[in-house]
Amino acid sequence: MxxxxxxxxxxxxxxxxxxxxxxxxxxxxxxxxxxxxxxxxxxxxxxxxxxxxxxxxxxxxxxxxxxxxxxxxxxxxxxxxxxxxxxxxxxxxxxxxxxxxxxxxxxxxxxxxxxxxxxxxxxxxxxxxxxxxxxxxxxxxxxxxxxxxxxxxxxxxxxxxxxxxxxxxxxxxxxxxxxxxxxxxxxxxxxxxxxxxxxxxxxxxxxxxxxxxxxxxxxxxxxxxxxxxxxxxxxxxxxxxxxxxxxxxxxxxxxxxxxxxxxxxxxxxxxxxxxxxxxxxxxxxxxSIEQIPCTSCHYCTGGCPMNIKIPDIFGAMNRLLIYNNEADARRRYGNATADAGKASDCIHCLQCEDACPQHIQITQWLEKAAERLEA
Ligand code: SF4
Ligand code: SF4
The missing domain is CATH 3.20.20.100 (NADP-dependent oxidoreductase domain)
Incomplete structure (x- = not known):
């Protein structure tokens, strides 16, 4: 001490x-x-x-x-x-x-x-x-x-x-x-x-x-x-x-x-x-590995008009990016969107990006998540 x-x-x-x-x-x-x-x-x-x-x-x-x-x-x-x-x-x-x-x-x-x-x-x-x-x-x-x-x-x-x-x-x-x-x-x-x-x-x-x-x-x-x-x-x-x-x-x-x-x-x-x-x-x-630097602080979610669980979706994406585990990523994405907005529901109001202390380009990552995990 x-x-x-x-x-x-x-x-x-x-x-x-x-x-x-x-x-x-x-x-x-x-x-x-x-x-x-x-x-x-x-x-x-x-x-x-x-x-x-x-x-x-x-x-x-x-x-x-x-x-x-x-x-x-x-x-x-x-x-x-x-x-x-x-x-x-x-x-x-x-x-x-x-x-x-x-x-x-x-x-x-x-x-x-x-x-x-x-x-x-x-x-x-x-x-x-x-x-x-x-x-x-x-x-x-x-x-x-x-x-x-x-x-x-x-x-x-x-x-x-x-x-x-x-x-x-x-x-x-x-x-x-x-x-x-x-x-x-x-x-x-x-x-x-x-x-x-x-x-x-x-x-x-x-x-x-x-x-x-x-x-x-x-x-x-x-x-x-x-x-x-x-x-x-x-x-x-x-x-x-x-x-x-x-x-x-x-x-x-x-x-x-x-x-x-x-x-x-x-x-x-x-x-x-x-x-x-x-x-x-x-x-x-x-x-050497690309990933989303989300810390799950949830500052972005309170004001999202589409009720998108952004950190949960990013957690799913990171399973894909870091571990290349598509089944796990899809399961997590399904859980994240079961009773909330999907990544593709984003209307680009940018409230979340203003609130994010990690300065993550949230809307761009949501587009990638929609592309990789919704199809
Ligand atoms: S930009 Fe999209 S994810 Fe962010 S608060 Fe607006 S609707 Fe929600
Ligand atoms: S505010 Fe940023 S770091 Fe915090 S949960 Fe949202 S995306 Fe992740």
């Missing part, structure tokens, strides 16, 4: 974005979430991450964590989203803090982040006075530390940190697959945080679960090096091995995922030089 903000911070955080669901596929499974929370806390870990826009997540945090543990036993982070798709005024944006505190019942947030900053929405955070708002919330004791999560270029990140040196932490998408990716720019964004001496919270270390089941060549490579280590463990340990990383969030969805994460993160060992070389080889293999 390393010390951040005067406390020893365990390197693994529980991301409450992809919590387990009941059989209806929608309702959060609170009983399983409670068991996962217990396992996490019993392992000596304490960082939990939610957000105003994660549907049902803040309420689940209250039931599984806040109502069952003393406040000093955990750190809880939430986030304020001022994107156009989420709010239309400064008042609406500022009210999110009050609502998040009500939903969680936590009394205060240990960390509070301006959510998913990128070039297109920066003006909202400035014009709505949200930097002053979080500073004042800290003075009032409603939050302990503030910062922002970020999905854009290193130049934009550098500009924000230069303008707002008061930001205390930065949450970045970092994983071995996106380390040198020109769009996500994990490495370059991490280096900007090092330059500004900001602790980094890592999101998407397993790339929305994708790196838990990597292409066969990479799975074989990992298994050869260490037959008992999961592919997910390579991904989480890669992010956690970075010197300036404060905590790595894993959006765990069931008890086996929690158990696997705890098996190597309750007592964390950084990757050795030999293991780093294995990751470099995996990066080489992945770079």
């Amino acid at each position: 390393k010390e951040f903000f005067g406390v020893q911070m365990p390197r693994l955080g529980f991301g409450l974005m992809r919590l387990p669901r009941l059989a209806d596929g929608k309702t959060i499974d609170i009983e399983q979430t409670k068991r996962m929370t217990d396992m996490f806390i019993e392992a000596g870990l304490k960082y939990f991450d939610t957000a105003y826009v994660y549907e049902g997540s803040e309420e689940a945090a209250r039931k599984a964590l806040v109502e069952r543990y003393p406040r000093e036993d955990y750190y809880l982070t939430s986030k304020l989203n001022a994107g156009n798709w989420c709010v239309g005024s400064a008042e609406e944006a500022k009210r999110e803090l009050e609502i998040s505190l009500e939903r969680t019942g936590a009394g205060y947030f240990d960390f509070y982040l301006l959510h998913a900053l990128e070039k297109e929405n920066l003006d909202n955070y400035e014009n709505y006075g949200l930097w002053d708002f979080v500073r004042e919330a800290k003075e009032k004791g409603l939050i302990r530390h503030f910062g922002f999560s970020f999905h854009d270029s290193p130049e934009t990140l550098d500009a924000i940190l230069t303008k707002h040196p008061e930001a205390e932490v930065v949450q970045l998408q970092i994983n071995w697959a996106d380390w040198n990716d020109p769009v996500v720019a994990s490495r370059a964004n991490y280096e900007v945080c090092v330059k500004h001496n900001k602790p980094v919270i890592v999101m998407e270390p397993i790339k929305g679960g994708t790196l838990a089941n990597p292409p066969q060549g990479i799975a074989d490579l990992f298994a050869k090096e260490n037959p008992s280590a999961s592919a997910a463990s390579w991904a989480v340990r890669f992010a956690a091995s970075l010197e300036q990383v404060m905590v790595v969030l894993s959006g765990m969805s069931n008890i086996p995922q929690m158990a696997d994460n705890l098996s190597y993160m309750s007592e964390f060992t950084p990757l050795s030089g030999k293991e780093q070389a294995v990751i470099a080889k995996a990066q080489e293999i992945l770079a």
Whole structure:
């Protein structure tokens, strides 16, 4: 453990974005979430991450964590989203803090982040006075530390940190697959945080679960090096091995995922030089395969007038692109479109592309999905 903000911070955080669901596929499974929370806390870990826009997540945090543990036993982070798709005024944006505190019942947030900053929405955070708002919330004791999560270029990140040196932490998408990716720019964004001496919270270390089941060549490579280590463990340990990383969030969805994460993160060992070389080889293999860089964040789906399950369709397409498994891709596509819009229903309104933090050309990929998976 390393010390951040005067406390020893365990390197693994529980991301409450992809919590387990009941059989209806929608309702959060609170009983399983409670068991996962217990396992996490019993392992000596304490960082939990939610957000105003994660549907049902803040309420689940209250039931599984806040109502069952003393406040000093955990750190809880939430986030304020001022994107156009989420709010239309400064008042609406500022009210999110009050609502998040009500939903969680936590009394205060240990960390509070301006959510998913990128070039297109920066003006909202400035014009709505949200930097002053979080500073004042800290003075009032409603939050302990503030910062922002970020999905854009290193130049934009550098500009924000230069303008707002008061930001205390930065949450970045970092994983071995996106380390040198020109769009996500994990490495370059991490280096900007090092330059500004900001602790980094890592999101998407397993790339929305994708790196838990990597292409066969990479799975074989990992298994050869260490037959008992999961592919997910390579991904989480890669992010956690970075010197300036404060905590790595894993959006765990069931008890086996929690158990696997705890098996190597309750007592964390950084990757050795030999293991780093294995990751470099995996990066080489992945770079040679085309795929859609969707992290399943679902920011694109809420406003889709055709009710198209975009991330599910992209998940199906990636089975085709990465694994060349057409039967599995068609099965997944069938599930994704059974009670929702098909890829070919897209009317090109582009709402989804405005909302996508990964800047994916969603409409073009939907056209390809229609061509490959609907015929
Ligand atoms: S562009 Fe297509 S997929 Fe995107 S929101 Fe509009 S209809 Fe939905
Ligand atoms: S397409 Fe973009 S916004 Fe939609 S789920 Fe994937 S990464 Fe998120």
